[in-house]
């Protein structure tokens with residue numbers, strides 16, 4: 157699977173053509189991404205007593221680290237400012253905001269120890285984002301906030317672009333997930349997975365650990381199998397991510413092939429128009 161490094165923006169159609177045949181795009185040195193990194197770094201340092209966020213784990217107990225970084229993640233979830241900064245990033249990559257819908261914008265943290273796992277904290281297992289949404293015109297955006305290493309990044313599995321892998325898309329339901337989450341008491345939380353999961357093991361022999369510099373931005377089809385690389389380094393991974401849908405891709409059927417998704421209901425309502433904030437409907 158080629159990774160294409162871009163020094164200039166690409167049109168929505170060009171991006172769709174690359175992504176929906178399994179290629180990945182890395183947009184180099186995006187100035188709005190540097191702005192976003194500066195903003196995030198300031199928030200993190202304020203919350204971590206001025207300590208460098210990548211090794212702050214060494215200075216706090218796991219609980220204190222999770223609480224302090226969790227406050228920043230909560231800010232990210234709610235803040236319109238950080239979303240606006242990322243919309244500028246998308247624009248700089250060539251995205252026409254008039255035709256684009258998005259879902260949400262979490263800051264994801266992968267600590268270098270396994271004592272820290274949680275919803276937005278810890279390694280994310282193998283999945284295709286299209287398994288949950290059942291929308292194959294969907295594109296993933298991902299960007300690091302600090303320097304990466306091979307054992308502290310995201311991995312894609314190009315062999316599975318056109319090869320199915322057993323999963324729970326036939327039985328998983330978002331409605332059931334929400335119901336179970338609402339019913340669950342503290343001990344039972346997490347019983348029902350928040351997205352479809354694997355039912356087979358992945359051949360790890362041909363994984364692609366994607367390397368980007370801070371300021372670079374990655375886009376790839378949401379139908380790509382991907383996962384966090386377990387962080388065996390001595391620094392915490394901080395990254396941001398978003399998923400987008402271009403309405404012309406959706407209307408004209410420009411999409412990745414569906415190799416193993418047995419779900420039938422597209423979750424259009426998860427997406428909002430970037431400018432008008434109206435929910436996506438087909």
Ligand SMILES: [Fe+2]
Pocket residue numbers: 283284285382
């Ligand atoms: Fe994902």
